[in-house]
Structures are given as structure tokens and as C-alpha cells.
Amino acid sequence: MDKLLKKLNAAQREAVYHQRGPLLILAGAGSGKTTTMATRIAYLVAKHRIRGENILGLSFTRKAAGELKERVEKMIAETSGPEFAKGLTLSTFHALCVRILRARASEIGYSPDFTILDEKDQGDIVKSILRQMKLDDRKFDADLIKFEIGQAKNRFYSPDQARDFFLESGRLPEDYAIAAANVYEHYQERLAALNAFDFDDLLFQAVRLLEKSDAAREFYNRKFQYILVDEYQDTNPSQFRLLRLLTESHDNICVVGDDDQSIYAWRGADPTHILEFGKHYPGARTITLDQNYRSTSTILDAANEVITKNRKRHPKRLWSENGQGEPITNLIVEEDRAEAETVAEEILRRRENPDHPRRWQDFAVLYRSNPQSRLFEEALRMRKIPYKIVGTLSYLDRREVKDTLSYWRVIQNPKDDASFRRICNWPARGFGKTTLEAINTSALANGTSLFEACEEAVKDDPNGENLSAAKSPGLSPKAVAAVRAFIELIRGMRADLDSTPLDRSALSDWGKRTLAKIRVKETLLEEEKDDPALAERRWENALELANALGQVDIEGARAETAEYADLASGAKAALRASAGDLTTVGVLSKFLQAMTLDPNEDDDEDDTPKDEVTLLTLHGSKGLEFPVVFMVGAEEGYLPHQRTIDGTGPEAALGFDEERRLAYVGITRAKTHLVISRAKFRVRYGKKVPRLPSRFLEDIPKSLLLVQDESEAPEPTTAEAKEAHEAKVKDFMASLRSRLQGTP
Structure with a gap:
């Protein structure tokens, strides 16, 4: 353990040594918070003999939870032995809530086999x-x-x-x-x-359940005696409420976060949770991690000057031992297209610099809104510079992937009407819109699921005579045959799953058999008959799901199943029985749950780093770092956003604070060099619209900036920019009124 502790600075060690009572770790950008959290958990196990099953670590994304889990397990293996990590729960908020709901959903009127939409x-x-x-x-x-x-x-x-x-x-x-x-x-x-929850329901309904059930609340308070929370500044009221319920009988909660990086108010995050932590948990200790291991002093000085203008924040000032570094380049161009062209040329120049050559992956272009990326894409493509855009269509959004998952959801839970609708006629089998409407009418009339209505529609009497005409009027013989074929397909794949051994390789093979039975490859070849290469890529996407199913954590699923049985010990016998034994259906359910959670996370199927420039939004850049960062569009209307500028009252003031934090996040992504660019004009519908420099750019001391003005045009005046904006708003409102009135 001493070897790990020696790698930490004094503040990090203090955070690790703290054992009992509430602790707030204010972790500035690049201050080593993940290392501190992982070491703290390993220290609890090694020095205080806290059992892994009594520790809960919560993050916002699977990637963050996975990184923390990997580090913690390695540290515990080195300091205590791998067996001491057994039972440790390091997960996302939503994954934890699924565990809670699977165990006792019946208490709020749901079945434990609920679907996540x-x-x-x-x-x-x-x-x-x-x-x-x-x-x-x-x-x-x-x-x-x-x-x-x-x-x-x-x-x-x-x-x-x-x-x-x-x-x-x-x-x-x-x-x-x-x-x-x-x-x-x-x-x-x-x-x-x-019998379905959406993503936000997982938190909402888990909190509702814990508030209602004394037994469930007491169970989790006993189980999780030490709780650690990452990115606490991003918690919303439901997550805050959940944490209060989980610490009802103790206050051993350690939260890690940075109020200066709270940028998700639009998603419900409330920065007062971290600002008022001591009020919510009296006697809380605060430890500040302000040594930055990422950036140069010049970059940090600029970030500090920008963020100190915010009114409500925990006082802190980042510092570094990485040296002063280069000045920040303030790039000024005449028009938006020139901005993209100049940035692309600068990337080429820096990459080919013989004194300090770079890789493409060393560069990132950060912007406020996704539409800004178009011109930069064009400029990079013209120069044959490889790039990727973060936040575009993810692996799980691809149709062939969504359709395959929908089949598996219906196999796991035939009452999943949303998934049923998606795949009942994919591939085409004569189960069209008219047939679905007839089945839906029957389901509504009888209070059943669509699958049950289908079963009823094709049910035969003891003599073998089909009763569909009476049970589902409007179904033709051809439609009945299509419905029957679909039902038999699902039943057959479910029977195959039930008889599949509880083994990773066997589960992967089952997944591949379902793809064959559904005829996925043949269907994709038909859909993309003019582009066989695209059909092959889509087939590989679907096949990757079967491979991923073979990587599911069976032991983790077994442990969760045992937990459900434990928690259900006071519940009705039927629930105890359903919670007792792990089955292949249960493993599939766990896999589908993992595929559904974290919908906003970038799910690139290939995590192998590629040598390409990264284009992404400022929001999407949080948690990342790059040697060279281009922060583009540093203008009023982009940063801060026009919505905030046009706002009024207290909400507008809070909006400016968040926009300033967003600028701070962008600046602190850079390791060695930062370019902040802006255009004096942007072309809109063929007209040059004047733009003013961002107020946040004005906050950076001139001594930290190297101005590179590529434009000969004079700076637009405030009056010109205001007049142009008012004209734009007037045109937009006229267009909106015309659309609502149905006029051309």
C-alpha cells in the first residue's frame, strides 16, 4: 500500500486516509481524481478491512465505471489479494437502479422482467x-x-x-x-x-421504491456502508434523493467533483448539490485537489482568469509543475469558412513540424454546437486529413443492431410491445401495417400484449380448426400465416435459449443461431444490393452483438441474482422463486440491460485508438485531453449561446455561469497548446453577419495571448451585431408564423 501512497501528492493522500464521515473532494481539471478514488477504495480494503461487498462506487458512464473498476481491482490485487475485491459494486447510477428494481419492482406495480425502452x-x-x-x-x-x-x-x-x-x-x-x-x-x-421503464424512469422509480419500502432501504443501507460518487456536480435531484436514501443510517459518503465543470443544467444537473454539500451532510470535510498534471501554467492561468468571474463557486486555483509553455494563440479570421481553412492548415503545419512532429490524434477541434462541424469536415477532407466526429451515429443506433436487440428483447420478454412493433415485419414476412393494427385492436380490447394477441389470433380449437376469424376480425388467411410464422420463430428461439448451457461460448453460439434464423445476412444483402461492401459492414455489426453476448459477466449476473433473492426474502414466494437461480434468460436480460443503459455515451464498437483528428462539442470533450486543442467559434452567440444572451431574470444569470464553465472546460482540455479562434463575420443565407468576440475571450489577460489576425476587415461594432441579430430574429418569427398558419 505504501508504494501506491508514495505516488500521490499530499492532498490526494489526505483524501485516501479519511475513513468515516462525509467527505467532499474538490478535484480540479486534470488533478488525478480517478487515481485518488481508486487508491481510497483499495486503502479501505487493505487498512480498514472493509469488505468489497460493502463498498459502492458510482459513476455516470459505463466507461468511467469500467476504468475505475479496472484500477481498483488491480490495486486491491497488489495490496490485499484479488479475492478481496469480490462483491465490490462499481457501476453507473442507472445500472444500480436496475438492480434495485429487478429485486422488488412488484412493490410499485411492475414485474421484475420489465423492459427498458x-x-x-x-x-x-x-x-x-x-x-x-x-x-x-x-x-x-x-x-x-x-x-x-x-x-x-x-x-x-x-x-x-x-x-x-x-x-x-x-x-x-x-x-x-x-x-x-x-x-x-x-x-x-x-x-x-x-411493464417498461424509460431511461429516466430507472432513477425515478428506484427512488420511489426506496421511499416506499423500509425493508429495501434498510437492506441497501446495511450493504453499502461506504459510498463514493464521481462527478458529483452533475447529479440531478433524483440522484441526490437516491444518495440521501442510501445513506439514511450512516454518513460514510465521499463525493468527488468540480463545481467549475458543472455543465449539464439543461439535463437536470444541479450544481448546488456540490456547492452546499456541507449543508446537506453536516460535519463534512473538504479536501481540494488543485495540482494539475495535464496542462501548462499558461493554459491554467487563462482558465483560472475565466472561471473566477463566476459568482457562486468553491474557491480554488489550478497550478502545475509542467512549465509555463507556449502562449495561447488567438486566431482571428474574416469569415467562418476561412476559420475552418486556417485551422486545417495549422494542423498540417504542426503535424509536419520537424522540431516537434505530431500525430493526427494529438489534435482536437472543439465547438459549441454540432452544426459548426460541417466546414471543418470539408476543410479536413480537402486536405486528406483523417478525422472522426464524436457524438454522431453510435454503434447501438445502427438499424441492424437495434433490430437484432429488439428480437432478443422479445425473446426475453414477449410482452415488450415496443420491440415487437419494430421487428414483427423485419425481415418482410407479410406482417404489415394492416395486420399490426388488427392485432393492436385485439390487444387493447382484451388488455393483453401484442404477442399474446398474436397467440390468441392463431390459436386452434381441439379439432384443429383455426379460430382467428372470430378472435381477430380483419386478418386474412395470408396474414394469419404470417403471424403464426412470427410467433413460432420467437418461440423456437426462446426454446433454444432455455436449453443453451450457461456458458459464454454457448451463449455466443446461440446469438449467431438467432441471426441465421432471422436471416439477417440475407436481408442486409438484399437491402444493400447496390453496395455489397456496406451490406458486409452491417452484417459485421450484427455479428459483433453475438460476440459481445459471449463476453457477458456470468459470475456478476449470478451475484446479482443471489442479491435479488436475499432482498426478496421478505417478499412473496413467487418473487423469491424468480430471484433464486440464474438462467440463460437472466444472462440475456443482463446483457440487454447493459446495451440499453447510458444512451448518451459514445458507443464506438472499436475502442482501439486511431490516428485521426477528433471533432467534438465542448460538452462532449469533458473528461478528455489532447496535446493541441482548437477551440473554435469564440464569439457572442456561440459562447455564450444566443439563448443565454436573449434570456432574462435570474435564470439568465445562471445560464451565463454555466456558459463560463463550458469555456473553462474547453480551455482545460489542452495539454501543451491551445488555439482559440473566431470569425468577424459568418455567412448566413449568402449574407455576411457581423460577430463580436466572446466575453470569455476578453477575460483572458493579453499577456497570455499571441494574436494572429488573418483578416484585413475592421472589427464589427456592437450596434452592427445587434442590428443583424434583430433582423435574423424577425425573419425567423415571420417564417415560424407562416409555418404554423400553413401558408407557403
Whole structure:
């Protein structure tokens, strides 16, 4: 253990030594927080003999949880022995909530085999409710309403409470807010009927369950005697409430975070959780990690000057022993296209510098909004510079992957209507829209799932006579045959799964057999008959799922199943029986759960680093670092965003604080060199629109900047920029009124 401790600085060691009581670790950017957290857990095990099963570590993404788990297990193996890591829970908030809900979902009216809906399934349900309520989808946007429902859940507002929240938030017009509240109520009813949760429900319903069940709450308080939370500044009210419930009988909670990097208020994150930690947990100790191991002093000095302008924050100032480094380049160009061209040329120049050659992967281009990437893509492509865009279509969003997962979901849980709808006619089998509508009508009339309605529709009497005409009017003989074929396909694959040995290789083979039975490869070849190479890539995507199924953590699933049985010991016998033994269906359920969680995480199927320039948003850059960073579009309207500039009242002031934190995050991604660029004009619909430099750029001392002005045009005045913006708003409002009135 001493060997590990010697690698830490004094503040990090203090954080590790702290044993009991609440602890806030203020970890500035690049200050080694993951190493500190991992060492703290290893120290609890080695020095205080805390059992692994009594420690809970929570992160926001699978990647972060996986990295922490890997480090902790290695440290524990070195200091105590690998067996001492047994039972350690290092997971995301949502994965923990799934474990809680699987164990006792029946207490809030759900079955433990519930389905977790993805983004598309949620959107489809909202759209169907809008149609049912006869609300004009040209006026009421389903994606916006879905987002607002998620916001309400993150703040732990029920449908009854959400109406006031929607009205008071000011984000929606009154009629929109009322419509959103009504849709929310119907949406929850629909989810309950489907025995399904959406992503935000996992937190919402787990908190609801723990608040209701004394036994469940007491169980988890006994189990998790030491809790560590990463990125605490990003917690929303539901997550905060969950942590309070898990520490009801003790206060051994250690939270790690940085209020200066709280940039997710739009997703429900509340920075007051970290700012007022001592108020929520009296007697809390605070330890600040302010030594930065990533950046040069010049970069940190700039970041410090920007962030100190915020009003409410824990005082801290990052410092480094990495040397002063180069000045920050302030690149000024005339137009947006010139900005992209100049950045691309600068990347080429720096990569080919004989004194300090770089790899493509050393460079990152950070922007405020995704549409800004287009010109940079063009400039890089023209110069044959390899690049990747983070945050575009992920592996799990590819159709062949979503369709295969939907098949497996229906195999695991035939009552999953959302997945059923997606795959009942993929590949095409004559189970079209008319047939689905007839089945849906039958399901609604009889209160069953779509799968059960199909079973009823093709059921034969004892004499073998088909009864579908009476049970599902409107189904033709051809449709009945298609429905029967689909039902038999699902039943056959489920029977195959039930008889498959509980073994990784056998599970992978089962996955490959399902792909063959569904005829995935043949279907993709037909869909992409003009591009066989694309068909092959899509087939490889589907095949990768079967390979991934063979990597599932069977022992982890077995431990969770034992936990469910333990927690269910006071519940009804049926639940105890279902929780007792691990089956192949249970392993598939765990795999599908992992595939559904963290929908916002970048799920690139190939984690091998590639030598290419990275393009990503400022939000997406959090937690990453690059030797050379280009922070582009440093202008009013981008950073801070125009929405914040146009806002009024206290909310607008809080918005500026968050925009400043976003600028701080961007600056602190750079290790050795930072270029902050801006254009004096941006071309919009063929017109040059004047732009002003970002107020955050103005906060950086001139002594830290090397100005590189590539433009001969004079700087636009504030009056010119204001006039251009007002004209743009006027044109937009006229266009919006025209669209709502249905005029061309």
C-alpha cells in the first residue's frame, strides 16, 4: 500500500486516509481524481478491512465505471489479494437502479422482467399519444415533449406535479406546457401497461421504491456502508434523493467533483448539490485537489482568469509543475469558412513540424454546437486529413443492431410491445401495417400484449380448426400465416435459449443461431444490393452483438441474482422463486440491460485508438485531453449561446455561469497548446453577419495571448451585431408564423 501512497501528492493522500464521515473532494481539471478514488477504495480494503461487498462506487458512464473498476481491482490485487475485491459494486447510477428494481419492482406495480425502452421507443409512444389526444404534431413536437418529460423525472416530479413545473420553467408556452403534462400522464400509464421503464424512469422509480419500502432501504443501507460518487456536480435531484436514501443510517459518503465543470443544467444537473454539500451532510470535510498534471501554467492561468468571474463557486486555483509553455494563440479570421481553412492548415503545419512532429490524434477541434462541424469536415477532407466526429451515429443506433436487440428483447420478454412493433415485419414476412393494427385492436380490447394477441389470433380449437376469424376480425388467411410464422420463430428461439448451457461460448453460439434464423445476412444483402461492401459492414455489426453476448459477466449476473433473492426474502414466494437461480434468460436480460443503459455515451464498437483528428462539442470533450486543442467559434452567440444572451431574470444569470464553465472546460482540455479562434463575420443565407468576440475571450489577460489576425476587415461594432441579430430574429418569427398558419 505504501508504494501506491508514495505516488500521490499530499492532498490526494489526505483524501485516501479519511475513513468515516462525509467527505467532499474538490478535484480540479486534470488533478488525478480517478487515481485518488481508486487508491481510497483499495486503502479501505487493505487498512480498514472493509469488505468489497460493502463498498459502492458510482459513476455516470459505463466507461468511467469500467476504468475505475479496472484500477481498483488491480490495486486491491497488489495490496490485499484479488479475492478481496469480490462483491465490490462499481457501476453507473442507472445500472444500480436496475438492480434495485429487478429485486422488488412488484412493490410499485411492475414485474421484475420489465423492459427498458430506448430513445426511439420513447419517441414512438409519445407520438402515438399525441395522435390519440388529437394534438397537431406540426405544433407540438414529440421530441421536445419527450425531453421535457425527462426533465420532470430528473427533478422527481410526478405527472400531477409536472404541470406547474412546465408552466413555471418558462421554456414552453402555456398551451404547450399543459399538453406536455397531459402527455406525461398518459405516457406513464402506457409504460405501466407495457411493464417498461424509460431511461429516466430507472432513477425515478428506484427512488420511489426506496421511499416506499423500509425493508429495501434498510437492506441497501446495511450493504453499502461506504459510498463514493464521481462527478458529483452533475447529479440531478433524483440522484441526490437516491444518495440521501442510501445513506439514511450512516454518513460514510465521499463525493468527488468540480463545481467549475458543472455543465449539464439543461439535463437536470444541479450544481448546488456540490456547492452546499456541507449543508446537506453536516460535519463534512473538504479536501481540494488543485495540482494539475495535464496542462501548462499558461493554459491554467487563462482558465483560472475565466472561471473566477463566476459568482457562486468553491474557491480554488489550478497550478502545475509542467512549465509555463507556449502562449495561447488567438486566431482571428474574416469569415467562418476561412476559420475552418486556417485551422486545417495549422494542423498540417504542426503535424509536419520537424522540431516537434505530431500525430493526427494529438489534435482536437472543439465547438459549441454540432452544426459548426460541417466546414471543418470539408476543410479536413480537402486536405486528406483523417478525422472522426464524436457524438454522431453510435454503434447501438445502427438499424441492424437495434433490430437484432429488439428480437432478443422479445425473446426475453414477449410482452415488450415496443420491440415487437419494430421487428414483427423485419425481415418482410407479410406482417404489415394492416395486420399490426388488427392485432393492436385485439390487444387493447382484451388488455393483453401484442404477442399474446398474436397467440390468441392463431390459436386452434381441439379439432384443429383455426379460430382467428372470430378472435381477430380483419386478418386474412395470408396474414394469419404470417403471424403464426412470427410467433413460432420467437418461440423456437426462446426454446433454444432455455436449453443453451450457461456458458459464454454457448451463449455466443446461440446469438449467431438467432441471426441465421432471422436471416439477417440475407436481408442486409438484399437491402444493400447496390453496395455489397456496406451490406458486409452491417452484417459485421450484427455479428459483433453475438460476440459481445459471449463476453457477458456470468459470475456478476449470478451475484446479482443471489442479491435479488436475499432482498426478496421478505417478499412473496413467487418473487423469491424468480430471484433464486440464474438462467440463460437472466444472462440475456443482463446483457440487454447493459446495451440499453447510458444512451448518451459514445458507443464506438472499436475502442482501439486511431490516428485521426477528433471533432467534438465542448460538452462532449469533458473528461478528455489532447496535446493541441482548437477551440473554435469564440464569439457572442456561440459562447455564450444566443439563448443565454436573449434570456432574462435570474435564470439568465445562471445560464451565463454555466456558459463560463463550458469555456473553462474547453480551455482545460489542452495539454501543451491551445488555439482559440473566431470569425468577424459568418455567412448566413449568402449574407455576411457581423460577430463580436466572446466575453470569455476578453477575460483572458493579453499577456497570455499571441494574436494572429488573418483578416484585413475592421472589427464589427456592437450596434452592427445587434442590428443583424434583430433582423435574423424577425425573419425567423415571420417564417415560424407562416409555418404554423400553413401558408407557403
